């Protein structure tokens with residue numbers, strides 16, 4: 424472990440390095456082996472891999488627990504729900520990430536879990552839904568509505584009700600909120616996004632401070648097999664080295680673009696918790712140290728115009744996903760699994776690290792030429 428006083432910017436650069444030795448390499452090797460000589464504790468490539476371990480230790484230092492890497496964010500989420508007994512009641516956002524909602528809906532339909540979808544920003548409603556529940560799944564800010572859950576209050580309430588808490592920290596990242604320090608049991612990341620940061624790898628992670636939970640999740644990963652490739656783990660760790668730099672830059676750009684978008688005559692609503700007028704601003708400011716780099720906005724002329732805007736960009740890429748160094752946008756309701764509570768005319772913009780004036784010129788021309 425590095426010095427606990429190191430800042431996240433330093434941890435991202437220094438964690439997960441091999442031990443210092445003369446002529447030893449600075450970076451971990453890509454450990455390409457599906458099996459190991461007998462007599463050790465790992466044994467087989469589904470149980471462990473040195474390149475995963477390097478990435479896991481870096482994420483552990485950022486999130487403050489023990490970490491397991493998974494093949495994707497969704498593989499990580501699915502491992503969390505695999506902890507729960509058949510029919511266990513789970514509370515989750517009614518407008519969270521569509522992949523999580525699709526997974527929970529399928530568990531609901533098969534009887535695997537009982538899912539209580541709620542407005543995660545409505546603290547009273549979430550607390551009421553937690554009565555008799557086994558688990559609270561918190562995604563905050565939500566994707567793509569950018570709703571903010573009152574995490575400190577909800578985590579304490581969950582503790583008092585003996586409800587387990589998992590937090591999808593993909594949008595906020597440990598740079599701006601630390602759910603394990605607030606008392607959550609598990610923190611999940613789509614490593615695909617800000618950690619890896621270059622839209623070239625799919626990975627997920629789970630971190631926990633509870634050794635027994637770590638062991639159970641490790642067992643689930645081994646049995647269910649949602650393991651990452653060593654090369655992907657290496658790429659993700661390489662991306663993680665610059666994650667704080669990229670995130671700070673993308674956040675700055677996002678705030679500037681959100682301000683300009685909120686004055687745009689063709690937009691009816693901008694969602695970004697960093698805007699003082701945003702309905703989520705006061706709550707976000709009370710416990711977050713930043714507001715992230717995703718901005719969502721609603722186009723006055725409706726979904727067809729929103730589609731044309733996305734298709735008309737020349738710099739911003741028209742694609743799904745987020746958290747890469749390059750800006751992406753899309754109309755979220757083009758996906759059938761998206762929550763019906765997400766407006767049809769909503770565009771989600773994942774702001775990258777390009778020059779903000781170049782981004783703004785592209786947005787303006789896309790509105791004009793669509």
Ligand SMILES: Cc1ncc(COP(=O)(O)O)c(C=O)c1O
Nearest residue numbers: 495496497520566593613615626
């Ligand atoms: C908030 C959030 N959680 C989880 C995921 C799933 O991650 P992955 O695509 O790596 O499986 C995504 C993907 O978009 C996401 O945005």
